[in-house]
Amino acid sequence: MPTFSVILKYLSVIVVGYLLGSVPMAIPVSRLLFKKDVREEGSHNAGTTNMARVYGMGAGAFTLVGDVLKTVLAIWFGRVLLGEPGHFCAGVAALFGHCWPVFYRFRGGKGVAVAAGLAIMADWRIAFIAIGLFAVLAVSIRYVSLASLIATLAGAVLSFILPGISPWRSATLAVMCVTVWFMHRGNIRRLLTGTEKKFTPGGKKKSGQE
Numbered sequence: 001m002p003t004f005s006v007i008l009k010y011l012s013v014i015v016v017g018y019l020l021g022s023v024p025m026a027i028p029v030s031r032l033l034f035k036k037d038v039r040e041e042g043s044h045n046a047g048t049t050n051m052a053r054v055y056g057m058g059a060g061a062f063t064l065v066g067d068v069l070k071t072v073l074a075i076w077f078g079r080v081l082l083g084e085p086g087h088f089c090a091g092v093a094a095l096f097g098h099c100w101p102v103f104y105r106f107r108g109g110k111g112v113a114v115a116a117g118l119a120i121m122a123d124w125r126i127a128f129i130a131i132g133l134f135a136v137l138a139v140s141i142r143y144v145s146l147a148s149l150i151a152t153l154a155g156a157v158l159s160f161i162l163p164g165i166s167p168w169r170s171a172t173l174a175v176m177c178v179t180v181w182f183m184h185r186g187n188i189r190r191l192l193t194g195t196e197k198k199f200t201p202g203g204k205k206k207s208g209q210e
Helices: 004-021 026-034 048-055 057-082 084-099 112-122 124-141 144-161 167-183 185-193
Strands: none
Touching: 004 057, 004 084, 026 048, 026 057, 048 057, 048 112, 057 084, 057 112, 084 112, 084 167, 112 124, 112 144, 112 167, 124 144, 144 167, 144 185, 167 185
């Protein structure tokens, strides 16, 4: 039976991970730099893609880096306190916080930038393949939603195939894949009906992917 100190560590990891995740960088960046809420623009989503679509690639890149770093920080904290179980708890909590942030009425992003951070913290091989696959697809087909779906699925599958990856990290990426696909359910419908919009950067206010 876990001791009180162990239970407290788990609660700390989950709370800290969720609170870190609950700051989708697109929202504070859009408010601070552009005096607007990105959720009221473009696809109305607090994600990297919508930031790049509405405010340009620089804003999108800044948002991406911030969301990846918060994920890395959350998982680092989880590992320090609890090792591999802490990796899972912190990673999932950060992902849920990003998608359903308590600070912003539970309206966040779709988890793709956090997924990149989870892949980086899981294994460099997964990160290299999944992020590389996303980049190639996003540039070639310009459907960022489809690129995100394929890349997250690939990352999750690789975590169960590649040697040397702990079950906790594989479980983290499995939850990540399911969550990202759930958050993209509207995009999936549009992809199936042929109404999904291709990505166009630099202030083009078009509905679409992340």
